[in-house]
Amino acid sequence: xxxxxxxxxxxxxxxxxxxxxxxxxxxxxxxxxxxxxxxxxxxxxxxxxxxxxxxxxxxxxxxxxxxxxxxxxxxxxxxxxxxxxxxxxxxxxxxxxxxxxxxxxxxxxxxxxxxxxxxxxxxxxxxxxxxxxxxxxxxxxxxxxxxxxxxxxxxxxxxxxxxxxxxxxxxxxxxxxxxxxxxxxxxxxxxxxxxxxxxxxxxxxxxxxxxxxxxxxxxxxxxxxxxxxxxxxxxxxxxxxxxxxxxxxxxxxxxxxxx
Numbered sequence: 001x002x003x004x005x006x007x008x009x010x011x012x013x014x015x016x017x018x019x020x021x022x023x024x025x026x027x028x029x030x031x032x033x034x035x036x037x038x039x040x041x042x043x044x045x046x047x048x049x050x051x052x053x054x055x056x057x058x059x060x061x062x063x064x065x066x067x068x069x070x071x072x073x074x075x076x077x078x079x080x081x082x083x084x085x086x087x088x089x090x091x092x093x094x095x096x097x098x099x100x101x102x103x104x105x106x107x108x109x110x111x112x113x114x115x116x117x118x119x120x121x122x123x124x125x126x127x128x129x130x131x132x133x134x135x136x137x138x139x140x141x142x143x144x145x146x147x148x149x150x151x152x153x154x155x156x157x158x159x160x161x162x163x164x165x166x167x168x169x170x171x172x173x174x175x176x177x178x179x180x181x182x183x184x185x186x187x188x189x190x191x192x193x194x195x196x197x198x199x200x201x202x203x204x205x206x207x208x209x210x211x212x213x214x215x216x217x218x219x220x221x222x223x224x225x226x227x228x229x230x231x232x233x234x235x236x237x238x239x240x241x242x243x244x245x246x247x248x249x250x251x252x253x254x255x256x257x258x259x
Contacts, residue, residue, distance in 0.1 A: 019096060019098070019099055019102075020055060020059055020099075021059050021062035021063045021066060021099045021102075021183075022063075022066060022093070022096040024053060024055060024059060024060070024063040025062075025063040025064075025066040025067050025070075025093070025096075026093070027053075028043070028063065028067060029067065029070070029072055029088070029093075032072055032073075032083055032086055033086050035086075037083050038083065039083050039084065039085060039086065040082065040083060041082065041083045042079070042080045042081065042082050043064075043073065043080065043081040043082070043083070045080070046060050046061070046064075058099075058101040058234065059099070059101075061101070061234075061237045062099040062100060062101060062102075062183065064081055065100070065183045065186050065187055065237075066093070066096065066183050067081075068186055069089075069182045069183055069186055070088040070089055070090070070093060071084060071085060071088060071089030072084060072085060072086075072088060096183070097177055097178075097180055097181025097182070097183060097184060098177045098181065099183070100181070100183060100184045100187045100233065101230065101233070101234070103174065103177060103178055103181075103184065104226060104229060104230045104233070105230070106174060107171075107174050107226055108222075108223055108226040108227060108230070110167070110170050110171060110174065111155060111158070111159070111171060111174075111222050111226065112219045112222045112223040112226070113167075113219065114158060114159050114162055114164075114167050114170075114171060114222075115158055115206065115209075115210070115218040115219055115221065115222035116215040116216070116218050116219035116222075117162040117164065117167065117215070118158050118159075118161040118162050118210060118218065119209065119210050119212075119213050119214060119215045119217070119218035119219075120213065120215055121161055121162060121163055122161060122210050122211065122213055126157075126161050126210075127207065127210065127211045129157060130154065130157060130158070130206075130207045130210070131207060133150055133153050133154045133157060134150075134154065134200070134203055134204060134207065136150040136153075137150040137151060137154065137198055137200060137203065138200055142197070144188075144192050144197065147197055147198050148188075148198070150198070151198045151203075152175055154203060155171065155175070156168075156171060156172065156175065158206075158210070158222075159171035159172070161210075187233060187236075187237070190236050190237060191232065191233055191236045193236075196232045196233065196236055199225065199228065199229075202221070202224070202225040202228065203225070205221045205224075205225070206218065206221045206222055206225060208221075209221040
């Protein structure tokens with residue numbers, strides 16, 4: 001496709017310094033500024049954008065989230081993504097952190113191995129400490145701020161159990177990137193609205209695997225947990241499309257219904 005070829009050719013030289021979702025967000029922002037998409041227009045569907053620019057649908061979602069943070073578009077549940085204004089809220093792009101889905105992929109790889117190493121170096125006191133943090137997570141209930149703080153403490157504690165400064169620094173850096181990203185914060189808000197909270201059972205499974213000192217089981221438990229987090233966030237950003245499809249289905253049923 002022409003759009004795909006132009007996008008690839010125009011951004012290839014920037015790939016090493018500019019994140020793909022940010023490149024795409026800037027491309028769409030340029031079309032909004034030039035009037036290619038006018039205020040009030042509905043952007044093409046996620047599928048259409050993915051095909052046009054030859055990028056994954058998670059990358060499209062990350063770009064849309066960036067445009068939302070900048071105030072250029074708004075997502076209307078059950079309808080789509082609409083242009084709000086031609087002018088960014090701050091006059092320039094917000095801080096462009098690591099893409100939320102990309103960040104979770106990195107966490108899955110690094111924290112999975114951290115968990116495996118931690119299993120080999122666990123003490124009974126470490127198990128008690130993790131259970132205490134899990135109790136805090138349970139007590140937090142629907143208090144997302146407290147629950148997420150307990151979640152952060154849980155994952156960082158496992159990294160520290162490895163006694164490997166490079167691993168500890170890597171995990172800390174990933175979480176710092178998560179906290180510093182406006183795009184990640186907006187995605188977290190969407191996840192909260194969709195009812196996504198730290199899964200107690202999965203964290204308990206991680207502790208149980210660590211307590212057995214089984215590196216393979218610990219790695220699998222952590223990777224499985226972060227895979228499900230990634231899947232839940234993808235679903236949370238698909239809610240509007242699911243609602244739109246349901247709306248169309250209801251309209252068709254009504255059209256062919258018999259009194």
